[in-house]
Amino acid sequence: MTRPLILGLTGSIGMGKSTVARMFADLGVPVFDADAEVRKMQGPDGALVPAIEAAFPGSTGPGGVRREALGALVFADRDALARLEDIVHPAVANARMDFLARHADAPLVVFDIPLLFEKGGAERVDAVAVVSAPFEVQRDRVLARPGMTGTKFADILALQVPDADKRARADHVIDTGTTLDRTRAQVRALVDKLADGLRA
Ligand SMILES: CC(C)(COP(=O)(O)OP(=O)(O)OC[C@H]1O[C@@H](n2cnc3c(N)ncnc32)[C@H](O)[C@@H]1O)[C@@H](O)C(=O)NCCC(=O)NCCS
Numbered sequence: 001m002t003r004p005l006i007l008g009l010t011g012s013i014g015m016g017k018s019t020v021a022r023m024f025a026d027l028g029v030p031v032f033d034a035d036a037e038v039r040k041m042q043g044p045d046g047a048l049v050p051a052i053e054a055a056f057p058g059s060t061g062p063g064g065v066r067r068e069a070l071g072a073l074v075f076a077d078r079d080a081l082a083r084l085e086d087i088v089h090p091a092v093a094n095a096r097m098d099f100l101a102r103h104a105d106a107p108l109v110v111f112d113i114p115l116l117f118e119k120g121g122a123e124r125v126d127a128v129a130v131v132s133a134p135f136e137v138q139r140d141r142v143l144a145r146p147g148m149t150g151t152k153f154a155d156i157l158a159l160q161v162p163d164a165d166k167r168a169r170a171d172h173v174i175d176t177g178t179t180l181d182r183t184r185a186q187v188r189a190l191v192d193k194l195a196d197g198l199r200a
């Protein structure tokens with residue numbers, strides 16, 4: 001049975017992964033968005049809300065998981081984060097299998113997975129693209145976000161494989177430290193290159 005070529009898309013906080021994922025989607029490539037799946041499952045009536053409330057009492061409400069509050073807790077406490085991941089990651093893996101089954105006939109799909117290297121998913125994809133920008137660009141983008149502090153940014157960075165390592169391990173690097181148009185051109189070139197490989 002044939003299956004699509006799977007391109008894993010990853011990158012550290014604020015590097016522009018979601019923006020680049022949209023660029024793939026705009027070119028007609030099906031994109032599995034791990035973060036969006038998590039948000040859905042943590043949202044109002046989300047499937048994971050009861051388990052998260054049981055593990056972290058008071059962390060949910062009528063709108064589902066209070067993400068900012070839960071983030072403040074788990075990003076500063078690795079044991080707590082591991083407990084949350086044990087609840088969330090198996091559900092994401094199931095959603096990813098469903099996605100692949102739905103797009104079995106596509107030539108190429110993208111798995112947008114923030115923690116591809118951190119959680120050992122790189123073996124489950126055929127090639128890895130890393131989005132990357134200079135640290136100053138990353139820092140400015142992240143600190144401009146509401147609710148973000150220098151400490152939280154530092155805590156999250158410490159949990160992630162460093163950008164330089166990600167770039168070294170990538171099959172393709174997409175530079176997001178430039179204009180959106182230039183980044184879009186890189187995405188188009190990569191899709192063309194992967195499509196050529198599939199035809200060869
Ligand atoms: C703790 C939560 C509720 C905080 O949500 P919030 O909206 O405040 O932050 P957001 O999800 O945008 O994450 C901010 C940054 O931290 C990174 N991050 C999120 N979870 C993790 C993690 N487990 N390990 C390392 N970095 C992480 C994200 O990639 C992003 O760069 C949420 O991140 C969560 O449920 N995380 C656990 C599930 C997970 O691992 N998700 C990411 C991959 S599917």
Ligand SMILES: Nc1ncnc2c1ncn2[C@@H]1O[C@H](COP(=O)(O)OP(=O)(O)OP(=O)(O)O)[C@@H](O)[C@H]1O
Binds near residue numbers: 014016017180
């Ligand atoms: N060339 C570019 N490529 C990608 N994003 C860019 C570029 N130039 C500016 N940006 C901006 O940088 C921001 C990147 O945010 P985005 O949400 O895509 O990052 P992310 O890597 O998904 O973040 P996180 O891991 O924290 O969820 C967006 O506001 C985007 O418009």
